[in-house]
Amino acid sequence: xxxxxxxxxxxxxIRGMTDLPTIPAVATQVLSLLDQPDVEIDQVAELLxxxxxxxxxxxxxxxxxxxxxATVITSLKGALVYLGLRHIREFILTCSFIxxxxxxxxxxxxxxxxxxxxxxxxxxxxxxAKVGYHDTEKAYIGGLIHDIGEVFLSYYLKDExxxxxxxxxxxxxxxxxxxxxxxGTTHCxxxxxxxxxxxxxxxxxxxxxxxxAPREAKNAPRLTAIVNLADLFCTVRNLDYGGKEWTxxxxxxxxxxxxxxxxxxxxxxxxxERFCYELDDQVEEIRELVxxxxxxx
Amino acid sequence: MTISDKDFEVLRDFIYNHCGIYFHTSKKYxxxxxxTRRIEATxxxxxxxxxxxxxxxxxxxxxxLKLLDEITTNETCFFRNPPQLKAxxxxxxxxxVAAKGKIGFRKLRIWSAGSSSGEEAYTMAMILLEKRAxxxxxxxxxxxGTDISETVLAQAREGVYSAYSVRNTPDYYKKKYFRQxxxxxxxxxxxxxKLVSFNHLNLYEDAKMVFMKxxxxxxxxxxxxxxxxxxxxxxxxxxxxNLQPYGYFFVGxxxxxxxxxxxxxxxxxxxxxxxxx
Numbered sequence: 001x002x003x004x005x006x007x008x009x010x011x012x013x014i015r016g017m018t019d020l021p022t023i024p025a026v027a028t029q030v031l032s033l034l035d036q037p038d039v040e041i042d043q044v045a046e047l048l049x050x051x052x053x054x055x056x057x058x059x060x061x062x063x064x065x066x067x068x069x070a071t072v073i074t075s076l077k078g079a080l081v082y083l084g085l086r087h088i089r090e091f092i093l094t095c096s097f098i099x100x101x102x103x104x105x106x107x108x109x110x111x112x113x114x115x116x117x118x119x120x121x122x123x124x125x126x127x128x129a130k131v132g133y134h135d136t137e138k139a140y141i142g143g144l145i146h147d148i149g150e151v152f153l154s155y156y157l158k159d160e161x162x163x164x165x166x167x168x169x170x171x172x173x174x175x176x177x178x179x180x181x182x183x184g185t186t187h188c189x190x191x192x193x194x195x196x197x198x199x200x201x202x203x204x205x206x207x208x209x210x211x212x213a214p215r216e217a218k219n220a221p222r223l224t225a226i227v228n229l230a231d232l233f234c235t236v237r238n239l240d241y242g243g244k245e246w247t248x249x250x251x252x253x254x255x256x257x258x259x260x261x262x263x264x265x266x267x268x269x270x271x272x273e274r275f276c277y278e279l280d281d282q283v284e285e286i287r288e289l290v291x292x293x294x295x296x297x
Numbered sequence: 298m299t300i301s302d303k304d305f306e307v308l309r310d311f312i313y314n315h316c317g318i319y320f321h322t323s324k325k326y327x328x329x330x331x332x333t334r335r336i337e338a339t340x341x342x343x344x345x346x347x348x349x350x351x352x353x354x355x356x357x358x359x360x361x362l363k364l365l366d367e368i369t370t371n372e373t374c375f376f377r378n379p380p381q382l383k384a385x386x387x388x389x390x391x392x393x394v395a396a397k398g399k400i401g402f403r404k405l406r407i408w409s410a411g412s413s414s415g416e417e418a419y420t421m422a423m424i425l426l427e428k429r430a431x432x433x434x435x436x437x438x439x440x441x442g443t444d445i446s447e448t449v450l451a452q453a454r455e456g457v458y459s460a461y462s463v464r465n466t467p468d469y470y471k472k473k474y475f476r477q478x479x480x481x482x483x484x485x486x487x488x489x490x491k492l493v494s495f496n497h498l499n500l501y502e503d504a505k506m507v508f509m510k511x512x513x514x515x516x517x518x519x520x521x522x523x524x525x526x527x528x529x530x531x532x533x534x535x536x537x538x539n540l541q542p543y544g545y546f547f548v549g550x551x552x553x554x555x556x557x558x559x560x561x562x563x564x565x566x567x568x569x570x571x572x573x574x
Contacts, residue, residue, distance in 0.1 A: 172387050236565040248388060248566045250573070272563055273553035276570065277319040284323065 006180070010149075010189035014197065017156055021104065023198050026051040027096035034089055044088060045077045057095045057293075064292040065285050066118075090137050094121075094144060098293060106154030107161045112242035113151060114290045117144050119239035122286065123279060124230035131260045131267065133226060142207040142227045145200070149191025149208065153179070165244050172246040176212045188212055214256045225259035232256075237279045239286065298333045300325070304344055308332070311348070315357065316365060316522040317529070319551045331367040335360070357525050369519050375416045375458075376465040378518070378550055380568025385514070386424055388566065389545050393513050394432050396543060404437040406512045408539070411520035412442030415453030415495065416462060419485060421514075422492040423474050441509075443498035453495045456485035501528065506535040513541050518549035526557070533558045537574060546572040 014020070030047055033039055048055050055076050062079040063072055073079050083091055098114070106113075124143030128136040153161045160183055167178045179186040192209035200208070203220040210217040210224050211231055217224035232254070234240065235247040251257045251272055261267050300308070308328065309320045320328050332347070339360065341347035350360045376382065397403065405425070409418035418440050425438050444450050460481040463471055475483040498505055500520070515536050521529050536546050537560055546561065548554060554561070554572060561572035 232565070236567050236570070238568065240567055243567070246567060248384070248564060250562045250564045252562055271553070271555045273555045273570065274313065274319060276565070277321065277551060277553070281322045 006185045006189045007192075009183075009185035010193050013157070013185070013190060014152075014193040020194075020197065021100040024051060024054055024096045024099055026054055027092050030092050031089060034085070039085070041077060041080045041085065044085075045080055048076060048080075048092075053099065054092075054095060057099060058091065061091065061095060061293060064289045066122075066289045087137065090141050090144075093141055097145060097148075101151050101155075104151060104155040106151065106156075107158055107165055108150065108154040108241050108244060110294060111287075111290055112244070113147075113154070114293065115286055116234055116239050116241050116245075117147060118286050118289060119234040119283070120144070120146055120227065120230045122282065123233050124227050127226050127229055127233075127260065130270070131226070132262055133222060133260070135223075138203070139223060139226050139230075142204060142223055143230050145195075145204060146207050146211045146227050146231060147187060147191065148194050149187030149189070150175075152190050152194060153183070153187055157183070168244065168246050172248075174212075174247050175241075175245050186212075214259055221259055225256035228256040229254065229260060233276070233279060237276055238283050298329065298336065298344075300329045300332070300344065305329075307348075308344075311351065312368075313553070315361060317553045317555070317557070318369070318519075318522045318549075319553060320368075321551065328368060332364065335364050335367060338363075357523075362523065365523060369522065372461070373413050373416045373518075374462050374465050375420050376467065376470070377417065377420070378547075378569070379465075380566070381547055381550075381571070382420070382424065384566035384569065384571070385545075385547075389514070389571070390425075390428070391432060393543065393545075394436075397513075403435060405433070405439070406541075407438075407440045407514045408509060408512045408516065409440070409442045410498075410500065410515060410517040410536075412444050412449075412453060412495065413446075414449045414458075414462075415442055415456065415493065416458070417516055417518065418442035418453070418493045418495075419456070419489055421516075422489045423470050425492070426474075426488065438492055440493040442493055442495045443509075444495070445497070445499050447497060450495045450497060453493075456490050458483045458485065500532050500535075503531070503535070506532075506539070509535070509539045511541055512539050513544045515540060515544070515546045518547070519552065521548065521554070521557075522552065529554075529557050533561075537561060540574045542574060544574045546574070548572075 026048065030044060033044060033047060048058065058076060058079055059073065061067070062082060063069060067083070069082055073082055080088060104110070121140045121143035124139040125136045128139035133139060164175065164178045164182050167173070167182060168175060176186045176188065188209050188211065192205055195205045195208045203223060206217050206219050207224050207227050211227050214221060214225040214228045232247055232249050235245050236249075240246075305325050305328070313319050332344075336344065336347045339347060339350055341350065351358055351364065353360070394405070397405075407418075407421050409421070412418050422440050425433060442453055444453075460483070463475065463483050471483070474486045474489050476486065477483055498509075500506065517536065521532065524532065533554060537558060540546060545564070550569070561574065564571050564573045
């Protein structure tokens with residue numbers, strides 16, 4: 001009942017907005033092209049070139065520290081060859097996602113938002129590899145998009161959302177708890193409405209809606225648990241919306257920790273302390289990446 | 298001397314595995330310059346030969362201890378670890394105070410183990426004094442600092458500090474709890490001093506360690522890195538026993554106790570983690 005009312009509230013919020021962000025048409029086209037067997041890189045490049053903004057974004061991203069090419073890549077085809085067909089999908093999604101929220105400066109700030117999103121994507125990929133989850137790329141995309149509801153709240157509901165952020169400053173609770181108390185709904189429900197609006201595949205919808213309650217995930221519980229953990233780690237290692245977020249956790253008490261471990265295979269040897277320190281080393285790189293992406297703005 | 302990225306990683310792994318301290322990539326330059334000093338001092342022709350020295354003998358080699366002295370800045374300062382202090386002040390302290398308050402046990406005990414000249418213990422004292430009007434009204438507060446060196450203990454008891462020691466101290470605290478004297482001397486207020494007692498203690502001495510009882514918070518930063526695994530395990534077990542149920546144990550900013558004690562629970566918070574009983 002309570003869940004339903006949070007959902008209704010979120011749906012009403014989304015319905016009330018006339019200028020909702022959209023995913024660029026070319027992205028959807030590229031994604032379906034990539035689903036076809038025997039697709040050639042030339043075809044993808046040709047299609048991408050029909051959207052100049054997108055093409056420019058792809059070049060900028062591929063030359064960022066995240067992908068580290070040895071020399072600067074100047075052609076779109078060069079970029080696609082460098083990435084390899086396997087990674088084009090995540091790449092295009094990333095680029096189009098950034099484009100959709102272009103200029104949506106909200107309470108959270110564009111840079112901290114992307115630092116957290118890329119952070120969770122990258123950390124989710126690391127955790128997926130560590131626990132032997134088969135599709136690390138999916139974990140990355142899941143991490144990248146998990147907080148789409150947050151962009152909406154931070155941009156379209158500025159005044160109310162500011163109250164949420166202020167509440168956390170005075171009394172450290174998780175963002176999601178403060179949202180529920182003050183807004184009557186959270187970024188999880190709002191994000192789910194948005195993800196459905198954009199026709200995201202069901203697994204991603206589930207990540208968006210259940211990343212704070214991985215036990216509720218039905219289709220992709222393990223994937224959702226991976227993103228949940230990545231989110232927790234980012235929040236405690238300086239990728240926390242510029243200090244606007246708060247969380248405290250102990251791995252042993254997190255349901256997600258049990259969920260990510262393969263049956264019969266315990267990750268007892270996992271050195272969580274070292275993992276944290278290694279994440280610190282990545283923070284600078286992630287910041288640099290985000291700075292590069294938004295350099296011209 | 299420049300160290301290649303690969304050698305840096307080998308060195309970082311070695312130091313982490315033997316001492317439990319992690320060198321972040323941003324500290325590569327620092328590590329490079331400090332290790333160069335040791336390579337020169339030992340007349341080692343190159344890093345490889347020097348690594349051989351580090352690895353010589355069982356347990357921690359003399360050279361490793363010398364290197365540790367070079368790479369851990371020995372001097373401490375007030376408000377050294379802000380994320381840790383913030384989590385303690387906003388979350389762990391209210392949590393413990395609420396739990397103890399419920400059973401009417403209004404006494405808080407804190408231990409700064411390896412207190413050096415007292416900055417950490419006094420920082421806690423100032424933070425707790427600020428809570429005197431609210432959650433710690435009518436509470437008994439006991440803060441104990443211990444160290445093996447009588448010289449630093451004497452400095453701690455004196456409570457006079459340089460500008461360098463207070464470089465991280467927020468102005469609010471500097472004005473309220475220090476008196477500034479000519480020559481950049483900062484004299485600590487008696488209100489802070491009387492909350493803390495300093496005693497000599499060797500962490501290896503089991504007979505004395507068992508008497509350090511009933512602490513709510515124990516701090517031990519950059520001390521255990523000098524111990525070998527067996528001693529580390531023993532000392533940390535003492536800390537575990539010396540804590541109240543649900544008490545917290547904190548280590549230094551880049552330290553790790555992974556594999557030392559599996560009874561503690563690692564509790565993460567923004568910018569750090571603590572070990573909880």
